Amino acid sequence: MTLRHCSSLCIRLIALEAGQFTGRALRDWVLKVASGAAIAAMSTCVLAHDTWFRLAPRQPGSGLLALQLGEGTRYPKNEGVIPGSRVIGAGCVDEQGRKSALLPRSEDGILELRSRLSNARAAACWLELPPVELQLTPELVKVYFDEIHASPAVREVWEAQQKSGVGWREVYRKFVRVELPVPGAAQRDPVSAGALRRAHGFPLELVPLGEAFVQTGVPAEYQALADGKPVAGLPVQFVSVRSPLGIWTQTDAQGRIRFSLPFGGEWLLRATALEPPSSAQAPWRSRFATLTVQVQ
Structure with a gap:
């Protein structure tokens, strides 16, 4: 695996996620981020492109x-901007079970979304992105398989x-x-x-379980749902936001x-479910899911 191959794929993935660049704009944007993508690829060469x-x-x-809404090859480093127009199924809920909309606000270097939560003390928010073919x-x-x-x-x-x-063709979605x-x-x-942890019926989601917030050194449960x-x-x-070295486990x-x-501190849970094609003409289908939690 070469640095050139890895960084070029990372750039392609970011461009596909952005879904807004063509012609000269895409060329200029790729030149702008190429050095950053190359550095990330040199250190880890991570191809599972997370959001x-x-x-x-x-x-x-x-x-x-x-x-x-961060986007990149290694959390928490942001490498691209997802347009607000691509966000679907977004919302928040507070500890009382009160739901509110989660709406795109600005796209200056990174997409910001806002939700009006009134006097809430804790919140859970979610969104999905539409399918992308690769x-x-x-x-x-x-x-990719290794990652x-x-x-x-x-x-x-x-x-x-x-x-x-038959070559590799994939359609992926993110939650x-x-x-x-x-x-x-x-x-x-x-x-x-408890009220923060209701499943939303996504094709893939990672959900904390129980009534207690995640605490350092205390076993906590999570569930993967499709x-x-x-x-x-x-x-x-x-x-962890403090270290690029992740810990793998299995449901x-x-x-x-x-x-x-x-x-x-802040921790990210990340998982990818990959489904083989149903026929030689069909694409592979993948579902990326992430969950960010604050560990007290």
Whole structure:
């Protein structure tokens, strides 16, 4: 795997996600980000291109919560801007179960979204992005499989497909969640997280379980769901904002993970479910899911 191959794929993925560049604009944008993508590729060469929520560093106040939608090859480094026009199925809920819209606000370097949460003390927000089609070389597919921890069964299907002379064509979708305390909220009585943790029926989502917020050194449970049903045997990586070295684990028969995080702060859970094509003419289909949690 060469740096040139890896960085060029990363740039292609970012451009596809943005879905807004053509001609000279695309050329100028690629030149602008190429050096940053190359540096990221040199250090990790990560091809599983993730999208995530982060709390915006500047909060607007007046009962508004501002989130940023990050995009890149290595969390938390942002490498592209997703247009607000591509956001679908977005919303938030507070600890009382009150729902509110999550709307794109600005796209200056990174997409910011806002939700009016009034006097909420904690919130969970979510969104999905529409499908994107992608073609990869066999060399890039191999690295892609390694980065998402693809199963032996998936690799066997791809090997047979290669032998028959069929190339890689994929349609992927992305589903993003976050759970966090609301900045500046008054700390009164303990808050239950139960109302924040309802599934939304996405084709893939990672959902915390239980009533307690995630705490350092305390085992917490998460569940991977597809259309509301558990996803067994799904590889899930935990990545801290403090370190690029992630921790891999796998869901059990009920799609659950019980895991204790070693230190506090912001953590990202990331997973990719990859489905072989139903016929030689059909594409592979993948679903990327991320969940950002604040570990107390």
